[in-house]
Amino acid sequence: MSNAIDVEDTVDAPHSGMIPVFNPSTEEQIAEVPDSDQAAVDAAVARARDTFESGAWRKLPAARRAEVLFRAADIIRARSDELAELESRNNGMTAMGAQQIIKVANEMLIYYAGWVGKIHGESAPLVSDGLLGHYETFHTYTQLEPVGVVGLIIPWNGPFFVAMLKVAPALAAGCSVVLKPAEETPLTALKLEEIFREAGVPDGVVNVLTGYGETTGAALTAHPDVDKIAFTGSTEVGRLIVKAAAGNLKRLTLELGGKSPLIMFDDANLDKAIMGAGMGLLAGSGQNCSCTSRIYVQRGIYDQVVDGLVAFAQMLPMGGNDDPNSVLGPLISEKQRTRVAGIVADGVAGGAQVVTGGQPMDRRGYFYEATIITDTTPDMRLIREEIFGPVGCIIPFDDEDEAIAAANDTEYGLAGAIWTENLSRAHRVVNELRGGQIWVNSALAADPSMPICGHKQSGWGGERGKKGLEAYFNVKSVYIGL
Numbered sequence: 001m002s003n004a005i006d007v008e009d010t011v012d013a014p015h016s017g018m019i020p021v022f023n024p025s026t027e028e029q030i031a032e033v034p035d036s037d038q039a040a041v042d043a044a045v046a047r048a049r050d051t052f053e054s055g056a057w058r059k060l061p062a063a064r065r066a067e068v069l070f071r072a073a074d075i076i077r078a079r080s081d082e083l084a085e086l087e088s089r090n091n092g093m094t095a096m097g098a099q100q101i102i103k104v105a106n107e108m109l110i111y112y113a114g115w116v117g118k119i120h121g122e123s124a125p126l127v128s129d130g131l132l133g134h135y136e137t138f139h140t141y142t143q144l145e146p147v148g149v150v151g152l153i154i155p156w157n158g159p160f161f162v163a164m165l166k167v168a169p170a171l172a173a174g175c176s177v178v179l180k181p182a183e184e185t186p187l188t189a190l191k192l193e194e195i196f197r198e199a200g201v202p203d204g205v206v207n208v209l210t211g212y213g214e215t216t217g218a219a220l221t222a223h224p225d226v227d228k229i230a231f232t233g234s235t236e237v238g239r240l241i242v243k244a245a246a247g248n249l250k251r252l253t254l255e256l257g258g259k260s261p262l263i264m265f266d267d268a269n270l271d272k273a274i275m276g277a278g279m280g281l282l283a284g285s286g287q288n289c290s291c292t293s294r295i296y297v298q299r300g301i302y303d304q305v306v307d308g309l310v311a312f313a314q315m316l317p318m319g320g321n322d323d324p325n326s327v328l329g330p331l332i333s334e335k336q337r338t339r340v341a342g343i344v345a346d347g348v349a350g351g352a353q354v355v356t357g358g359q360p361m362d363r364r365g366y367f368y369e370a371t372i373i374t375d376t377t378p379d380m381r382l383i384r385e386e387i388f389g390p391v392g393c394i395i396p397f398d399d400e401d402e403a404i405a406a407a408n409d410t411e412y413g414l415a416g417a418i419w420t421e422n423l424s425r426a427h428r429v430v431n432e433l434r435g436g437q438i439w440v441n442s443a444l445a446a447d448p449s450m451p452i453c454g455h456k457q458s459g460w461g462g463e464r465g466k467k468g469l470e471a472y473f474n475v476k477s478v479y480i481g482l
């Protein structure tokens, strides 16, 4: 094992075996982490439960809790180079991408640290018809209470950021957490446990458990002493989690897949639109839940946009995590590359044309070429399934209604993009698109204050913003007879 990273100092949970961890840019094993078994899950949940019931964290004064979270943000800032290096080695993302991930994760933490103590209940003046036929007067109020022990299950794309998207609001609300990172990318999540401890979060409030989804993840999801699961990942596993959560009716936040459309009208600023469509498709090599992989282009500009996107895809340098010029990194694993190649092959067998790309790269690492495809039909896997690779399809349309109908012809509803200089058209199409996050003349913009709530089969509930914090509270209404 070369460049081994010692995780033993951060992992002391009981476990039954070890999971090898690889660098997707080189295919080298860089670490191994425990494969946590049922006993490890039970122990982590028990630690979280003890701290929750004792109030070691949730009953601290708000100012103290905020101070601790801001201190964690300072530690992350001070260690950002080291964290970015680890993230890029483990996930394969470019050095630049990893710096950005650590930065936006920290902005998320700072955003939620700022909410501590600023979200609370309401009071309503209440006089009601009493049971005995005379008016009763009450003092009423609602109280927001942390939901309890929360299981957080995250995927391999943007691991440190997606972990923070859940840990930060959970801690801000006063919950205790058990975080299970993806088996492919556990390394920065393990650092998170260490960072929060150093910042002053009491031991046992943040627990990180490494392990596979089908075992460790499933045990956490089914655990009778876990009050809520927040999950990001595939729609298929989202469905399994819904079933597993039925046992004790856990609260659920599900951020699932997407198959997001981009609609480009012939009045768009084409230079910007082509670059925006290219980035919306290729950022993270397409391993992004909001990837706009169905690109609908008005017929008059279709040829020009195909040429532009092909040139854009060919221009972006693809390379390993240690290559400073690289803009596009590898896919996470050979399994994922095989999946992407299979979806492309199915399309080609059905008559789709690969205009550029369409092959694994001839080098070490799980690289797959940036790929632009035309001549698809709406029933192809290329159009229906989340690909999670650098593969986009360009489809011509004639008028606005046709574009809207095609864009909405999907079981997903996570995101969408519109490129037009016509203000009325932009608003009309925003109103018609079914998705939790719509960009007009922009690609991939995101801010901690703006929630993303999957419509249709893209999820339940939302993350980010005030809504993302409220998801970690139970509401209690209190009536005091006067």
Ligand code: NAI
Residues within 6 Å of the ligand: 153, 154, 155, 156, 157, 180, 181, 182, 183, 211, 212, 213, 214, 216, 217, 218, 221, 232, 233, 234, 235, 237, 238, 240, 241, 255, 256, 257, 258, 288, 289, 336, 339, 386, 387, 388
């Ligand atoms: P996945 O949904 O299987 O994995 C995500 C997380 O769920 C991981 O931590 C995994 O260990 C855990 N998990 C898996 N099975 C579980 C179970 N039965 N109970 C509890 N936790 C479980 O996603 P995977 O296999 O890594 O990727 C497959 C496809 O899913 C991708 O090609 C992509 O299309 C989609 N995906 C979508 C994501 C998104 O952000 N929307 C993120 C990751 C994957």
Ligand code: MG
Residues within 6 Å of the ligand: 213, 234, 237
């Ligand atoms: Mg899976």
